[in-house]
Amino acid sequence: MTRLLALVALAACGPRYEESSIGHMRLLSTDVRMQRDGHRALRVPVGVGASSFLATLQPTTPFVGHIRSLENSDGIQLYDAITETKSAFSSTNAGFLGPAASLNWPRHGRDAPLREGKWRLEIGVADTEGFYAQESARLDLLFKSDIDPTSGILRVALVFAGSTADDADLVEATREAVEHWRALYATAGIELDLTELEYPEGNLEPPGAGSDRHYLQIAEETGVGVINVVIVPAIVGVEDVYGIAGDIPGPLVPSIRTAVLVSAEEARGPDGRFDETELRIYGETLAHETGHLLGLFHPVETTLDVWDALDDTPQCSSNRSCESKMADNLMYPFPVCTLFTCVPQTTITDDQATAANLYVGVD
Numbered sequence: 001m002t003r004l005l006a007l008v009a010l011a012a013c014g015p016r017y018e019e020s021s022i023g024h025m026r027l028l029s030t031d032v033r034m035q036r037d038g039h040r041a042l043r044v045p046v047g048v049g050a051s052s053f054l055a056t057l058q059p060t061t062p063f064v065g066h067i068r069s070l071e072n073s074d075g076i077q078l079y080d081a082i083t084e085t086k087s088a089f090s091s092t093n094a095g096f097l098g099p100a101a102s103l104n105w106p107r108h109g110r111d112a113p114l115r116e117g118k119w120r121l122e123i124g125v126a127d128t129e130g131f132y133a134q135e136s137a138r139l140d141l142l143f144k145s146d147i148d149p150t151s152g153i154l155r156v157a158l159v160f161a162g163s164t165a166d167d168a169d170l171v172e173a174t175r176e177a178v179e180h181w182r183a184l185y186a187t188a189g190i191e192l193d194l195t196e197l198e199y200p201e202g203n204l205e206p207p208g209a210g211s212d213r214h215y216l217q218i219a220e221e222t223g224v225g226v227i228n229v230v231i232v233p234a235i236v237g238v239e240d241v242y243g244i245a246g247d248i249p250g251p252l253v254p255s256i257r258t259a260v261l262v263s264a265e266e267a268r269g270p271d272g273r274f275d276e277t278e279l280r281i282y283g284e285t286l287a288h289e290t291g292h293l294l295g296l297f298h299p300v301e302t303t304l305d306v307w308d309a310l311d312d313t314p315q316c317s318s319n320r321s322c323e324s325k326m327a328d329n330l331m332y333p334f335p336v337c338t339l340f341t342c343v344p345q346t347t348i349t350d351d352q353a354t355a356a357n358l359y360v361g362v363d
């Protein structure tokens with residue numbers, strides 16, 4: 001009898017969070033062990049004035065995890081991984097199993113806003129074959145209380161990795177490209193608070209796919225709440241890739257996915273020198289890849305059968321119609337070029353701007 005009572009009491013308590021403040025943000029962290037079925041439901045205490053949270057789940061290596069569901073304080077389910085991962089309209093990658101999984105809420109303007117109370121988040125951990133496992137994971141919940149949801153400041157660490165730091169032409173070109181990026185984000189009400197730093201290792205695989213130690217180290221150095229944009233000589237292990245974002249949305253706590261990687265080799269082109277168009281596309285690439293971390297998907301994927309979930313990025317199903325409607329969109333999956341020039345990709349729609357501003361890192 002006593003034992004049963006003790007169990008009931010434990011179940012009602014939920015996890016014990018470590019709490020800290022990061023600037024204006026509130027961080028709750030806990031280490032949790034999954035139940036036998038590999039799942040675990042947790043209370044999420046949403047405080048007064050909180051406008052968005054970003055949950056990041058990191059299972060013990062080599063396990064993978066995902067965010068299974070989210071309910072508000074009235075017990076209404078707002079998100080579930082099965083619906084999300086089967087949908088042809090993408091809002092978050094949180095439902096897919098990975099070494100880190102992140103859910104920002106709200107994801108976009110159509111999502112129910114945060115409200116004070118006890119929300120419920122269900123998480124899951126699996127082995128690398130996808131079978132649920134009774135393993136442990138770290139869960140970080142980062143909250144912002146944003147009084148102006150139409151504008152904010154994004155903290156960015158521009159990291160020159162390996163030999164890129166000693167390449168004066170590249171550093172100069174990157175600074176010019178950053179000005180293009182700033183101007184683009186200003187149209188969405190987002191101001192960049194950018195610092196530069198150097199990191200000795202430049203041979204990096206895409207974030208989440210290798211070089212784990214380096215991504216953790218970079219993120220530990222730059223701190224919680226900062227987006228890491230890492231410039232490398234070339235991306236190891238993939239060919240002809242200009243930039244890769246760690247996740248959609250990206251984590252803001254140290255993880256192996258807390259970064260965007262951009263290739264200097266692709267940025268400067270085959271002749272090795274930056275011309276005006278290359279500088280502009282470099283800036284657009286920095287803005288595009290970071291856009292993924294802020295929760296933005298391509299308005300249409302190159303397969304032409306998956307779209308973002310936003311209302312004002314039109315649905316299209318052929319290259320011709322997609323390009324005619326959205327070639328100028330910042331989040332179009334690739335630059336649309338003729339023999340002589342490429343269409344500037346400077347459009348951020350209202351719904352894209354709203355989604356980006358809901359991201360916890362834009363405060």
Ligand SMILES: [Zn+2]
Pocket residue numbers: 288289292298332333
């Ligand atoms: Zn992209």
